[in-house]
Amino acid sequence: MSSAIRYVAIAGAAGSLGSVVFGRLVESGKFQVRVLRRKGSGSTFPSGTDVVDVDFDSFDSLKGALAGQDAVVAAFGPEAFNKQPTLIDAAIAAGVQRFLPAEFGSNLNNALNRALPPFAEKVKVRDYLADKAKTTALTYTLVSNGPFLDWGLDYDFLLDVSNHKAIIVGGGETPFSTTTLQSVADAMVGVFENLEETKNRAVFIEDIQITQNKLLALAKEATPDKEWKTVSTSLDALTQRADERLAQGLFDIETFGPYILRSFLDPAHGGNYSKTDNQLLGVKGKTEKDVVEIVKHVASKK
Numbered sequence: 001m002s003s004a005i006r007y008v009a010i011a012g013a014a015g016s017l018g019s020v021v022f023g024r025l026v027e028s029g030k031f032q033v034r035v036l037r038r039k040g041s042g043s044t045f046p047s048g049t050d051v052v053d054v055d056f057d058s059f060d061s062l063k064g065a066l067a068g069q070d071a072v073v074a075a076f077g078p079e080a081f082n083k084q085p086t087l088i089d090a091a092i093a094a095g096v097q098r099f100l101p102a103e104f105g106s107n108l109n110n111a112l113n114r115a116l117p118p119f120a121e122k123v124k125v126r127d128y129l130a131d132k133a134k135t136t137a138l139t140y141t142l143v144s145n146g147p148f149l150d151w152g153l154d155y156d157f158l159l160d161v162s163n164h165k166a167i168i169v170g171g172g173e174t175p176f177s178t179t180t181l182q183s184v185a186d187a188m189v190g191v192f193e194n195l196e197e198t199k200n201r202a203v204f205i206e207d208i209q210i211t212q213n214k215l216l217a218l219a220k221e222a223t224p225d226k227e228w229k230t231v232s233t234s235l236d237a238l239t240q241r242a243d244e245r246l247a248q249g250l251f252d253i254e255t256f257g258p259y260i261l262r263s264f265l266d267p268a269h270g271g272n273y274s275k276t277d278n279q280l281l282g283v284k285g286k287t288e289k290d291v292v293e294i295v296k297h298v299a300s301k302k
Contacts, residue, residue: 005098005192009034009069011056011076011087014043016151017104017181018075024185031192036065056083062090071098071192081121085128092136098195101125103142104184106263109202110270113263117246118256133200141191142202145179146264146271149207149291152178153298157257159219161295162302164228169235169265172213176264176271177206180294183283190281203277207286212265218288222295235262 008025012018013035022045025031034050037043045051055061066072072091074084084101091099103122106113114123129140152158158178159166187205191198220228238258245255264271278285286294
């Protein structure tokens with residue numbers, strides 16, 4: 001039986017997701033949160049925050065920083081995914097109970113998604129954790145939340161809110177699961193409160209299942225004074241171009257974006273979750289009216 005989680009270390013706490021997770025864990029009042037900050041980083045945190053500057057390439061540095069911690073949340077961006085094996089090894093050595101890797105996205109229980117280029121490092125970390133869990137006391141939870149809803153609008157990925165443009169794939173009627181950053185953070189609290197139920201497996205959460213066409217309709221409702229343009233295409237056309245760029249050694253969002261779109265817009269890739277852990281983890285979900293308000297908020301910042 002797992003012991004209660006009290007002390008939680010977060011790597012990547014200044015990032016888009018990490019900052020929200022940090023705030024939620026602190027706000028809950030249930031955890032003592034330690035920030036693992038990269039040495040030389042200029043990131044700042046509220047007064048009184050337990051911040052430890054570390055070298056993410058150093059096992060000894062990380063082991064020392066994780067002393068006394070019950071859990072680790074890795075909220076790294078893609079550029080630091082490869083830092084996780086060392087962090088996992090240090091967590092094991094420090095006696096950490098639970099590790100949450102930088103999964104937070106598409107359904108990587110799906111074999112087709114595991115084979116997509118953007119997820120190669122995530123798959124390596126998944127497999128590394130599963131292997132370590134067989135021979136050590138470390139346990140893990142993998143969080144699958146689909147594309148981030150608010151972030152995906154903020155950064156013009158799900159819809160180009162800045163230019164009022166939508167790229168509609170395959171008719172736009174494929175439903176997919178999507179989740180806000182705040183709801184992912186809520187799920188972190190839920191994981192730590194349900195250790196046995198979330199042990200060594202993927203949990204699936206969503207705020208809403210929606211299609212591209214419905215999302216576009218809600219965006220139009222949120223911005224009635226704007227004229228939206230649509231471009232129709234296919235996943236095959238998008239990923240063919242991505243394959244060409246990949247072959248040229250171009251590793252950027254223009255290359256990886258189409259593969260990520262396929263991970264939740266191709267029905268064979270399991271992007272609309274048939275079963276979720278929302279109830280277990282305290283994720284309340286969003287209504288279409290909520291989505292309209294999210295788009296309004298995003299549009300107000302453009």
